[in-house]
Amino acid sequence: MSHLWPELLPLMMNFMFGMPLGLSAIQLLSIDLFTELAPAIALSYEEKEDRLMERPPRNQNTDKLFSK
DSSP: GGGGHHHHHHHHHHHOOOOOSSHHHHHHHHHHHHHHHHHHHHHSOOOTTTTTGSOOOOOOOOTTOOOO
């Protein structure tokens, strides 16, 4: 939701206070298309992990998400 606020806030201000729109609907859609296309393609080519749901949860005190 955090990436949508810059797009939603002007639209909500237009509806509530009658302020002019900063971006048109087509501009908002094209921004979404070009900014979200690369991460979507990257996720589609990511290899699956076998038996992911069978693994126990990590220990927050000892297991780290990344190494320094």
